[in-house]
Amino acid sequence: MELKAKQVLKVKEYEFPLDRLYYKGRNAHLWVKREGESVLIGIDAFLAESAGYLNYLSITAEKLEKGEAFANVESAKFVSKLYSPVSGEILEINQEVIENPRLINESPYEAWIVRVKPASEDVLKQEDLLSDREKLTAWIEEEIARLEEE
Numbered sequence: 001m002e003l004k005a006k007q008v009l010k011v012k013e014y015e016f017p018l019d020r021l022y023y024k025g026r027n028a029h030l031w032v033k034r035e036g037e038s039v040l041i042g043i044d045a046f047l048a049e050s051a052g053y054l055n056y057l058s059i060t061a062e063k064l065e066k067g068e069a070f071a072n073v074e075s076a077k078f079v080s081k082l083y084s085p086v087s088g089e090i091l092e093i094n095q096e097v098i099e100n101p102r103l104i105n106e107s108p109y110e111a112w113i114v115r116v117k118p119a120s121e122d123v124l125k126q127e128d129l130l131s132d133r134e135k136l137t138a139w140i141e142e143e144i145a146r147l148e149e150e
Helices: 043-052 096-098 102-107 133-149
Strands: 008-011 013-018 022-024 030-035 038-043 054-059 069-075 078-083 088-093 112-120
Touching: 008 054, 008 133, 013 043, 013 078, 013 133, 043 133, 054 096, 054 102, 096 102
Parallel strands: none
Antiparallel strands: 008 013, 022 030, 030 038, 038 112, 054 069, 069 078, 088 112
16 A cells, blocks of 8 residues: 555655554554554554564453563564553454464554553653654664664
8 A cells, every 4th residue: 555655754665654653662663553542553564574474473461551561473583572552451452463463564554463442541642652753763763773783
């Protein structure tokens, strides 16, 4: 899906739709998008690309605590936990993505992982949730440089 330039931040080969927030805490590379009273959480394009094809994804928590592990994810070259960008109650798990994690690689901004009822309105107003073009660009450029050094 081709997105309009005004709606998308492009940093090198990575695209970041600006209709959501990006979690940089604990090198998470997750996005959060408000949908009514709930939020969707997914993996951003940087992590989807740098991890390689995802083979496994499991949800390990029933309730999310910001900064705490809520899922495990694996690819041929990557094994990690996903750390929650918000606190709240999981309302829904995207079973399609659990059954076929490669959907995240194919379309990271459509393949959400969980739908969450945030614990409060303030959970989306944290410094480690980025939406500002300049801050997001600086962070992604740092992450690309770090990846290239490894």
